[in-house]
Amino acid sequence: xxxxxxxxxAVTFVYLALPAAALAQGQPDxxxxxxxxxxxEDNPGELWIExxxxxxxxxxxxxxxxxxxxxxxxxxxxxxxxxARLPRYFADTDKVQDLESRLLTCMVxxxxxxxxxxxxxxxSPGGSSGSDVEALALYITSRSNGMKVNVTLNxxxxxxxxxxxxxLFFRRSGQTDFACVQCHGEAGKRIRLQDxxxxxxxxxxxxxxxxxxxxxxxxxxxxTMQWRLNDCVWQMRLPDLxxxxxxxxxxxxxxxxxxxxADIRVPGFKR
Amino acid sequence: MKKTWLMFGAxxxxxxxxxxxxxxxxxQTTRQNAEKMVNDSFTASPAHAKRLAQDRxxxxxxxxxxxxxxxxxxxxxxxxxRASMKYPASGKLVGNWKIGDKLAHDGAGDRIRRGKxxxxxxxxxxxxxxxxxxxxxxxxxxxxxxxxGYGVQRGDSEAIAKLTYERIxxxxxxxxxxxxxxxxxxxxxxxxxxxHLVAFLIDPASPINSxx
Numbered sequence: 001x002x003x004x005x006x007x008x009x010a011v012t013f014v015y016l017a018l019p020a021a022a023l024a025q026g027q028p029d030x031x032x033x034x035x036x037x038x039x040x041e042d043n044p045g046e047l048w049i050e051x052x053x054x055x056x057x058x059x060x061x062x063x064x065x066x067x068x069x070x071x072x073x074x075x076x077x078x079x080x081x082x083x084a085r086l087p088r089y090f091a092d093t094d095k096v097q098d099l100e101s102r103l104l105t106c107m108v109x110x111x112x113x114x115x116x117x118x119x120x121x122x123x124s125p126g127g128s129s130g131s132d133v134e135a136l137a138l139y140i141t142s143r144s145n146g147m148k149v150n151v152t153l154n155x156x157x158x159x160x161x162x163x164x165x166x167x168l169f170f171r172r173s174g175q176t177d178f179a180c181v182q183c184h185g186e187a188g189k190r191i192r193l194q195d196x197x198x199x200x201x202x203x204x205x206x207x208x209x210x211x212x213x214x215x216x217x218x219x220x221x222x223x224t225m226q227w228r229l230n231d232c233v234w235q236m237r238l239p240d241l242x243x244x245x246x247x248x249x250x251x252x253x254x255x256x257x258x259x260x261x262a263d264i265r266v267p268g269f270k271r
Numbered sequence: 272m273k274k275t276w277l278m279f280g281a282x283x284x285x286x287x288x289x290x291x292x293x294x295x296x297x298x299q300t301t302r303q304n305a306e307k308m309v310n311d312s313f314t315a316s317p318a319h320a321k322r323l324a325q326d327r328x329x330x331x332x333x334x335x336x337x338x339x340x341x342x343x344x345x346x347x348x349x350x351x352x353r354a355s356m357k358y359p360a361s362g363k364l365v366g367n368w369k370i371g372d373k374l375a376h377d378g379a380g381d382r383i384r385r386g387k388x389x390x391x392x393x394x395x396x397x398x399x400x401x402x403x404x405x406x407x408x409x410x411x412x413x414x415x416x417x418x419x420g421y422g423v424q425r426g427d428s429e430a431i432a433k434l435t436y437e438r439i440x441x442x443x444x445x446x447x448x449x450x451x452x453x454x455x456x457x458x459x460x461x462x463x464x465x466x467h468l469v470a471f472l473i474d475p476a477s478p479i480n481s482x483x
Contacts, residue, residue: 156293159293159295160300160301166301167304168309177332177453177457192399192400193409194412234383237383239316239323242314246307246308
């Protein structure tokens with residue numbers, strides 16, 4: 001790996017060294033924005049794009065096949081703008097799929113991987129060099145960089161998935177009584193010092209829809225939307241969310257559709 | 272409600288023309304679809320799977336996209352909350368503020384990773400995540416109201432102790448469907464733990480009430 005831990009630590013140090021008083025304010029001219037901008041411009045996640053591209057074209061799996069025949073909605077191997085339109089309905093699986101569940105389908109069908117094997121390694125340990133799925137998801141999404149999120153509802157299952165996602169966003173359960181909206185339904189909110197995205201607002205939904213996969217500074221790896229949802233569900237004290245589940249797809253569908261029009265720019269950068 | 276109709280009504284009409292029969296499902300169908308997703312999307316032991324089921328209050332409090340509680344629903348949530356109240360066996364509602372201070376700053380406990388429950392003696396109170404606490408404390412959230420000076424404003428009378436205890440045990444008795452978790456009623460905290468949080472909030476010696 002070309003990444004040196006020291007380099008990243010140094011950048012992180014600059015980020016953390018900003019005056020503590022400024023941290024507490026969270027105003028529009030937040031001095032933190034300077035640190036964030038610096039990191040955006042030198043995002044270590046860029047390195048994952050090339051790895052993802054290698055994984056995409058490499059003949060892998062029991063069937064020794066590349067992913068060039070994988071159809072992400074624009075035709076086999078057509079990646080330009082494909083991620084911008086996900087989730088969407090796919091006739092060959094008769095399901096609405098997001099990028100990551102579609103990737104699973106292709107890795108199983110085209111390359112012959114066992115789904116349980118892919119899923120087990122999909123979310124990599126922090127500080128590792130990341131998983132194939134993480135790198136692939138980033139590479140494929142990066143091929144929509146500069147384009148606008150453009151999720152459409154046409155098929156009945158797309159309408160169903162979008163509305164289910166909305167329902168789930170507001171569905172409270174568990175010992176914390178949390179749904180997504182308890183933390184993501186208002187502007188200017190934080191959990192401790194961590195800013196929370198206001199997702200029932202168009203701008204907030206656009207931020208979600210256009211910045212994943214993202215480099216996660218605290219973990220030194222690229223993380224995907226599925227990881228984000230898994231981690232939220234964990235904090236909510238719910239059980240383990242299955243990778244590529246309909247619950248995750250529906251929530252992603254709800255957020256991405258509401259985020260239509262955002263300029264895609266990945267990898268995003270998250271704390 | 273009217274606004275919701277405007278937001279969703281217009282695209283529905285457009286889609287009906289453009290795509291034949293595909294359109295937004297009704298609320299009942301959406302509920303069925305989404306609840307099936309909840310059932311199918313998690314890996315959990317039967318004990319952990321219970322966390323996914325909604326109790327009556329949670330169902331009422333899951334209003335979609337700004338829909339308002341009816342008066343009747345609010346009254347039902349309050350009534351269920353009142354019925355849920357349990358108090359410590361000792362009857363003492365004010366515990367030790369030092370223990371409460373620690374608890375208030377503890378955000379861990381009872382999370383599940385790969386089927387395993389976090390290995391903890393007791394759950395944290397989670398307060399710091401959402402509430403400002405002692406004056407000058409920076410690493411605090413703002414999802415809930417500031418608690419700085421809570422006891423300075425209210426005093427530490429028996430009535431205030433009881434009110435504070437109940438608002439932590441099940442705050443929905445006072446503000447139905449608020450964002451505040453029903454920390455005692457859902458079993459996240461024990462009645463004894465809550466007495467320590469009460470002390471942390473109202474004891475004049477607690478850092479939350481320091482004049483700094």
